[in-house]
Amino acid sequence: MKKLLYLLFFICGTAFAQIDRVEPPFWWSDMHNPELQIIFYGKDIARYTPTVSDNIIINNVVKTENPNYVFVTIDTKNIPASDFVFTFRNKNKVAFTHKYSLKQRREDSALRAGFDSSDLIYLIMPDRFANGNPDNDNVKGMEDKANRNEPFGRHGGDIQGVIDNLDYIEQLGATALWSTPLCEDNHSRGSYHGYAQTDVYKIDPRYGTNEDYVRLSQELKKRDMKLILDYVTNHWGSEHWMYKDLPSYDWVHQFPGYAQSNYRMTTQFDPNASKIDTKYCMDGWFVSEMPDLNQSNPLVLKYITQNAIWWIEYADLGGFRVDTYSYNDKVGIAKWTKAIMDEYPHFNIVGEVWMHDQAQMAYWQKDSKIAAIQSYNSYLPSVMDFTLHDAIGNVFNEDKSSWDSGMQKVYDNFTNDFLYPDINNILVFAENHDTARFNEIYKNDFNKYKMAMTLIATVRGIPQIYYGTEIGMAGDKAKGGDGDIRRDFPGGWKGDTNNAFTTSGRTNQQKEWFDFSAKLFNWRKGKEVIHMGETTHYLPQNNVYVYFRHNDNESVMVLLNNSNEVQTVSTARFAENLKKYKKGKDVLGGKAIDIANDITMQPKSVLILELQ
Template sequence: MRVFLISLLMVSFFSFSSFANKVKIERVEPMFWWVDMTNPNLQLLVHGENISKYDVAVNYEGVKIEGIVTTDKPNYLFVNLKIDKGAKAGGFDLIFSENGKKKASYSYELKARKEDSANRKGYDASDVVYLIMPDRFSNGDPTNDSVDGMKDKLDRENPDGRHGGDIQGIINHLDYLQELGVTALWNTPLMEDNQPRTSYHSYAISDYYKIDARFGSNEDYARLSAEAKKRGIKLIMDVVTNHCASAHWWMNDLPASDWVHVFPEYTNSNHRKSTTNDPYVSKVDYEKNFNGWFDNSMPDLNQKNELVINYFIQNTIWWIEYADLGGIRVDTYPYNDKDAMAVYSGTIMEEYPNLNIVGETWLSSPAEIAYWQKDAVNHDGYNSNLPCVMDFSLFEAMTQAFNENEGWNTGLIRLYNSLAFDYLYPHTDNLFIFAENHDTGYLMSMLEGDINKLKHLMTFLLTTRGIPQIYSGTEILLEGKKSDGDGKMRVDFPGGWESDAKNAFTAEGRTWKENEAFDYLKKLLNWRKENPVIHTGKLMHYVPENDAYVYFRSNAEKTVMVVINKNEKAQKLDLNRFSESLGAFTSGIEVMSDEEFDLSKGSISLAPNTSIILELK
């Protein structure tokens, strides 16, 4: 009996010892990968207690370990794998050992890649992008409004609180977007943001591989992409590489001491993005822009650390493959380390040569913005590899041009002058153009509620060069100002919640004025969709006169004449001035009204405060 008890104790001791020596793998990212990628290299971030002291091995045909990278943090190691062409989809174990003794294993999966995934077509000038802030669009699944473990709970009465919009709400209204004529959908970030307040915008990400549970799941996001694709709508993911959330899981145990920028005391970015290409810039100002924190809840990531930038390259590629994305938008682009981001954009575009990536380049002048576009001729030889930039210069011109009287440099001449600097851009068709977004006031508030001004602006936005983006609610005249505490910032879309008294997703739920705006945009967007001349046709414009701005889009098949007429009085437009563009055309059919204009008489009559789009014959 005593021997038996001793034996039991010995078994228990050795079992406990064996258990105590086991390594607990807390996290491996990316969680899985794909075979047949253009780049055969994959770097796994492995997190576990004292994991850095262990050796790692794999035994799977076509997969080998190229090296192990450790940092000054014992709970991390980075495993460099090479996945040969021809390697088969399947699972294998990562074996962790010490002195030849196995301590742990982790099952890893390589998935089959979607057919022709590398050649996926991204959004371009043939698209119209619709921007949604998901929390404020539609609540399709009330069961996820507040989630255990997530700090910020539902509070729809609070302008800065979570209102409950989610992925299912977007899916529920994809038919509405299709009817409107939208062909690309950009949502502000849907990844987890577990900050205790103002988390609804999700620009402070706490887990880069997880959709926020209050929006849904990773599977829901992939389903949104699939359902959008069925309707001819590409899905664009909003990516944040400059900063993470102070609530990010790794902030309790950084992968490396220099994973984020650390200062003796808290240091905010000076937000002087012009330091990027300033030939006279001081080092202290330059570094404060790039290395300072965007906000005290948003630690600034150090992209100069190759492990950091590689993490984000792989994270972006992972989401493109997993959710079958049609493009990427990168937040706060000029705050990132510019050399690292050239690697980021270049590597992703090598994997997907027909994709598109737009960077948020919030700068005022075309010279500053053009610096960030791929192939720009820059004084320092810098090439960003970033295909598309956001044209904030034209944005500023649009928001002023329709609200002021004509002068030497005011009114419609602002549009002309902004476009006159297009020679600075190497790829003018690949400019992201917009008159409002989630960071600005609502367009109808800026336009003082004037629907004629809206029609003018939308006519211009949707017929000039570039990739137009409209913001959720423009089509129903939503108003609101970007000022803290006014209760109108980032307002909810009426009808997105079951309790809403009004449902603007339906014609019956809209006022006659809202239907006028919706129908106008619907016709214009759907016409634009079918007219490549507007996507890539040559642009020729004429200096505005008498509150009228005239320009032409032309290709081998078609010529379109656009007249933006702000004049409050009826006027005759002398056509002789435009003979270079009119050529032998003698008539034109107005796109929105179907009215025929006779051009043979040398002039046309313009109704007061009316824009026209003529398909020339």
């Protein structure tokens, strides 16, 4: 009888056990770093001693002050894809077992290509994009219920809604999709944005399942598009299951208890900064609902590193956007980033470094000579060009150019490109889910929209657009808060009277904006000279900015007239770039333009000329 019970016990594993969670839930063989840290969580689990199958080596077992955790580190080197068994004993008697799996990796998984300057990234907030499955709008156990009348509430958009409208995104010319976080965020209010995650191994059931997320990635792959995960290394949500039962006091930053960040990211490299100011920047919480993770704790760092790699491998990802990158412990986040890039050398990670000085932003890019002065390297491949964003946010209302206004602001932004180690790996954008809406700033002025989109589509770097801008969507952040800049995409919900996802469903204005955008962005797809070419630009005159993107085989001339008057542009000034070229094909208008003579431009207009 005892033998039968033991056999049943062994077969059922955790059925009789005290294991509530195992993370990562499974792993893969043949990883670059063979060391795997597995968390076993359950009531008083630290009372037991773990062992594992004979062919697996346990490198380390860590038990913290919380008896509900055991951290077991094993060596997976030369272990093929297989299942093996952990056995937990108490006084040499088997208490329970757990089967663990190493899976087979996809072919060439380590060599996957991340997003790059050939891509156009389309940013969505899934809750506000499209509701493909109304049955998951409200889920038992999830606190925040759907209410489209509440700007700060959940509206019901989900992964199925995204999948249903991938044709639209592809037709626009986008080649990569960045969604704000989709992992579980089980807070009673404001959970739609996803940045206060409560389970980082589980897709929020109101968006769908883990399998749905994999299906989204697969559907994008069929279109030769990439999926970018919005990863949060700096904080979790206060309802995170682990925060409610911390493995150790120092798993999160405590003062003791809560203290808010001072948000002064300059303290990270300021040689004159006080220690207390630096501490409150890095260790202070972003907001009270978001406990600040302690990346200097090796167990924490290993946990979030493995979680990030798990999602890349599991969902076949093409990149990360990392939220609030420069608020992290700078040493810890560099180790996190390097570990991922060592595992996937051609992957890409763009960090949110929301600063307003190019030297300060360039500090955070991999191999920065500025950071090297302090013997620091973040290993972060890409940063976001917030100074260009700052200029775009007001420059098209400045009808006159002066020493520091009008198109001179845009010109000046690019004069500092020498500060960046990899200038083509910079994210350029007019807006995102946290900023003022472009179309609100400029009151849906189509000419100003064309100038902004032309700019981000033709300068160096990786262009990113925010959902709905391409059809004229606006929203007043100053009056309506974040909810107003995160409006529902028209046509994403059954019963919407306006469906902008389809040609026939668009208003005349939406059609005009979409058609222009699709023409511009689809043209960009095949232009290596834009993706990787050199830039030569000329000082703005009469608020007209002219620059060339060129390589050995091709040259494109871009002209932006930000003046409110007709301007005549003398081409003789551009002789070093025009060289043997006699005419230019107007990409947007289709006409041939004689560049040997002066070019006349209408007020607030653009020209993109393929030189011939």
